[in-house]
Amino acid sequence: MVQGDQVMADCRKCIFFISFEQLSDDVKEKTVVQAAKRGKEPLGWCTRAGHVITYYRGRCRFYTPRSSIIKPAKKPITEYLKVISGD
Numbered sequence: 001m002v003q004g005d006q007v008m009a010d011c012r013k014c015i016f017f018i019s020f021e022q023l024s025d026d027v028k029e030k031t032v033v034q035a036a037k038r039g040k041e042p043l044g045w046c047t048r049a050g051h052v053i054t055y056y057r058g059r060c061r062f063y064t065p066r067s068s069i070i071k072p073a074k075k076p077i078t079e080y081l082k083v084i085s086g087d
Contacts, residue, residue, distance in 0.1 A: 009063035011056045016048035016064065 011017040020042050023031065027045055031052040035042035040054035048062040 006059040006061055007063050009058060009060040011044065011046065011053050011060070011063075013065050013067075014046075014060075014063050015066050016046050016062060017044050017053065018047060019044045 012019075020028065020031065023045055028042075031042040031045055034052040035054050038052075038054055042052050042054060043056060044053040045051075046053055046062070048064075049060075
């Protein structure tokens with residue numbers, strides 16, 4: 001995906017989304033103020049775009065699904081090296 005492309009997104013599945021319940025008190029206050037200006041209820045915060053989320057699905061140029069993150073190995077690297085070296 002090229003930066004700036006608008007793709008269909010579900011914020012709940014994005015690495016940049018933080019739900020309203022998980023926000024710190026100062027960020028919660030900021031989201032309530034921003035959402036009130038739009039006449040909506042705050043659902044969360046986008047750390048990449050730096051603004052309140054008032055709906056979960058829509059178009060977003062910053063959308064990065066959580067599944068695209070490289071997951072940590074299940075074993076330490078030394079275990080894999082033992083297999084390769086034959087020890």
